[in-house]
Amino acid sequence: MAILSKIATNDRHGENSPYFDGWKAYDKNPFHPTQNPEGVIQMGLAENQLCFDLIKEWISKNPSASICTAEGVDEFKDIANFQDYHGLPEFRKAVANFMSKARGGRVTFDPQRVVMAGGATGANELITFCIADPGDAFLVPSPYYPAFDRDLGWRTGVKIVPVNCYSSNNFQITREALEEAYKKAREANINVKGLIITNPSNPLGTTLHRDTLESLVTFVNENNIHLVVDEIYAATVFKSPKFVSITEVIENMDSNINRDNVHVIYSLSKDMGLPGFRVGIVYSYNDTVVDCGRKMSSFGLISSQTQYLLASMLNDDEFVDNFLAESSKRLAKRYQTFTKGLEKVGINCLKSNAGLFFWMNLGHLLKEQTLEGEMMLWRMIIDDVKLNVSPGSSFQCTEPGWFRVCFANMDDETVQVALNRIRAFVCQGQETSSESPKKKRWQKNHLRLSFSSRMIYEESVMSPHSPIPQSPLLRA
Numbered sequence: 001m002a003i004l005s006k007i008a009t010n011d012r013h014g015e016n017s018p019y020f021d022g023w024k025a026y027d028k029n030p031f032h033p034t035q036n037p038e039g040v041i042q043m044g045l046a047e048n049q050l051c052f053d054l055i056k057e058w059i060s061k062n063p064s065a066s067i068c069t070a071e072g073v074d075e076f077k078d079i080a081n082f083q084d085y086h087g088l089p090e091f092r093k094a095v096a097n098f099m100s101k102a103r104g105g106r107v108t109f110d111p112q113r114v115v116m117a118g119g120a121t122g123a124n125e126l127i128t129f130c131i132a133d134p135g136d137a138f139l140v141p142s143p144y145y146p147a148f149d150r151d152l153g154w155r156t157g158v159k160i161v162p163v164n165c166y167s168s169n170n171f172q173i174t175r176e177a178l179e180e181a182y183k184k185a186r187e188a189n190i191n192v193k194g195l196i197i198t199n200p201s202n203p204l205g206t207t208l209h210r211d212t213l214e215s216l217v218t219f220v221n222e223n224n225i226h227l228v229v230d231e232i233y234a235a236t237v238f239k240s241p242k243f244v245s246i247t248e249v250i251e252n253m254d255s256n257i258n259r260d261n262v263h264v265i266y267s268l269s270k271d272m273g274l275p276g277f278r279v280g281i282v283y284s285y286n287d288t289v290v291d292c293g294r295k296m297s298s299f300g301l302i303s304s305q306t307q308y309l310l311a312s313m314l315n316d317d318e319f320v321d322n323f324l325a326e327s328s329k330r331l332a333k334r335y336q337t338f339t340k341g342l343e344k345v346g347i348n349c350l351k352s353n354a355g356l357f358f359w360m361n362l363g364h365l366l367k368e369q370t371l372e373g374e375m376m377l378w379r380m381i382i383d384d385v386k387l388n389v390s391p392g393s394s395f396q397c398t399e400p401g402w403f404r405v406c407f408a409n410m411d412d413e414t415v416q417v418a419l420n421r422i423r424a425f426v427c428q429g430q431e432t433s434s435e436s437p438k439k440k441r442w443q444k445n446h447l448r449l450s451f452s453s454r455m456i457y458e459e460s461v462m463s464p465h466s467p468i469p470q471s472p473l474l475r476a
């Protein structure tokens, strides 16, 4: 076979990580309340499935918004023929309107600056292509979204320099940590082009304070580098403090701030729970980025059928207002049920106010306080407890014992099954003197688990039906 490209043969896609191994374990043995009640419960997928009923109701009441219905079919030809990379004007207007509402109506967005991409995945890559060259780097506070390695680096050749954050201050980003990472990178001759943050944070589920955001803007301004803020979880905020968007911050800062270096990433995958629609947005204050990004968006356009439907849905102010209010109420309730249930068995989570997950501390259950200890515990949780939670190490967290738990991708009954399993697992671990059969299994597994067993495990999760394993990254 003739030699393939560097992209085809490098492994920066990042699929070989525990984050995705857990998904494979789920795919192999998925939980179903009646057909497979002993299966793995998927708690590693940041999907928002709590408000589908509202979307379904809107679609039923608005058949003309779909071009494949008797009421909408007259538009079929025009929409199916549309192929302009600027996007439908009414779609960009509707998205700008929705982005404003998702930020409490405190800022407005100019539809002329809305650039389309294939999900936030495509949007993050697109902005990287616009502001960095192969070999350049971005500072990214850790713990961070595992697929950033793929999105920011795989095809662009751009590197990530983690800015380590710690539990001692609830994983907040500090100016000192930023300065240190920046200095070290420069000493290593790495050309840092920007700082990328997610606000609200994945995996922490927390929002950044206005002061912190101002300090980040000052930092990038002083160093003349870019600031990219991935606000994909903007409307998942379900508790105070309120979400503060970077757009709100820079509009209130003085005129010395160079807005040309500030870019927002958005998507409807989380706030609306529509990851399958692949609606990603780059919103930039930089005219050249908008212009170049638009041309690049030819590689990841949103289908005109999707644009047409969403233009209609997102321009319905009453629907959007109700949806956002209801969604945040349901997320709050789910978060409360889960975290309170865990508290009862002595498991604490980082206090959070947003996102589709929480950051659970199982440090006290580790046999040894190392990342290997974390992997041993994680494997037990997957193999015995049959829950796919994601280990902190896959988010580049440097402190062992943290796990991200997704809570909005399942129904109430599954939540109870998951909580029962966690309770049983923790209580079993606490019965130190008991010699119950379950306890023996825990101990046996504890001894058996090692990194070599991990390799065997990885091989065994490959699909028996296909020589090419199914890509879990398709559903990041």
Ligand SMILES: Cc1ncc(COP(=O)(O)O)c(C=O)c1O
Pocket: 046, 118, 119, 120, 121, 122, 145, 198, 202, 230, 232, 267, 268, 269, 275, 278, 279, 280, 476
């Ligand atoms: C922080 C962050 N950015 C981007 C993405 C990718 O989103 P999309 O489905 O819109 O590509 C995710 C998905 O989990 C995410 O958490």
